[in-house]
Amino acid sequence: MSVRTPDFLDAAAAVRAADAADVIPIHALAVDNAMFAPDDMAGFAEMLQGYLDGSLDQHRWIVADDPADRVVGAAYYAPEPFADRLWNLYFLAVHPGEHRKGIGTLLTSHVEESLRNAGSQVARVLIVETSSTDEYQAARRFYERDGFDREARVREFYGPGDHKIVYWKSLVETGD
Numbered sequence: 465m466s467v468r469t470p471d472f473l474d475a476a477a478a479v480r481a482a483d484a485a486d487v488i489p490i491h492a493l494a495v496d497n498a499m500f501a502p503d504d505m506a507g508f509a510e511m512l513q514g515y516l517d518g519s520l521d522q523h524r525w526i527v528a529d530d531p532a533d534r535v536v537g538a539a540y541y542a543p544e545p546f547a548d549r550l551w552n553l554y555f556l557a558v559h560p561g562e563h564r565k566g567i568g569t570l571l572t573s574h575v576e577e578s579l580r581n582a583g584s585q586v587a588r589v590l591i592v593e594t595s596s597t598d599e600y601q602a603a604r605r606f607y608e609r610d611g612f613d614r615e616a617r618v619r620e621f622y623g624p625g626d627h628k629i630v631y632w633k634s635l636v637e638t639g640d
């Protein structure tokens with residue numbers, strides 16, 4: 465499949481809010497991309513729980529379906545606690561067989577558009593955090609190409625030699 469065709473990009477159903485039936489496909493995206501171990505299912509379901517039961521009402525999970533209605537990508541974003549209208553893209557993954565087809569861009573475009581539409585009183589900045597390791601080189605390239613600034617590095621955050629890289633993007637025109 466290719467999502468670069470105007471038909472697919474124009475299809476309103478391509479990106480939608482996640483629901484309870486998406487927990488297993490989203491978990492599979494994380495495992496298949498080696499982001500989490502297969503036995504992290506409980507922790508993963510917990511991440512989704514607050515969104516699904518409505519207790520974390522500003523937390524948003526979205527998924528991208530392919531034309532056969534298979535979940536091929538997912539993103540999770542929420543406001544960062546203790547920050548001023550700064551949102552964090554906590555999770556982004558595309559099925560490994562579907563990389564480099566524009567699905568990641570489709571998801572981040574949706575995240576940014578929804579936050580820009582919410583207005584500067586709700587969202588001023590979007591950040592995303594990733595690892596400095598070779599395994600996440602594609603992610604770093606992706607965020608840099610997507611217009612994020614490489615803002616900070618927290619040394620040894622994820623383990624010895626595994627630093628956290630923070631990417632930053634303004635969602636507003638001025639310093640609002």
Ligand SMILES: CC(C)(COP(=O)(O)OP(=O)(O)OC[C@H]1O[C@@H](n2cnc3c(N)ncnc32)[C@H](O)[C@@H]1OP(=O)(O)O)[C@@H](O)C(=O)NCCC(=O)NCCS
Nearest residue numbers: 497557558563564565566567568569594602603605606609
């Ligand atoms: C990072 C990720 C979400 C990107 O999704 P994607 O659908 O493959 O990305 P897109 O097709 O929209 O790529 C857009 C651009 O990003 C850059 N890019 C994406 N993957 C890249 C790679 N492997 N190497 C170099 N550049 C890459 C390219 O510039 C690409 O444009 P191009 O294909 O026209 O050259 C995907 O690789 C993924 O799921 N990785 C595993 C999980 C992960 O690392 N998530 C992020 C954790 S913070």
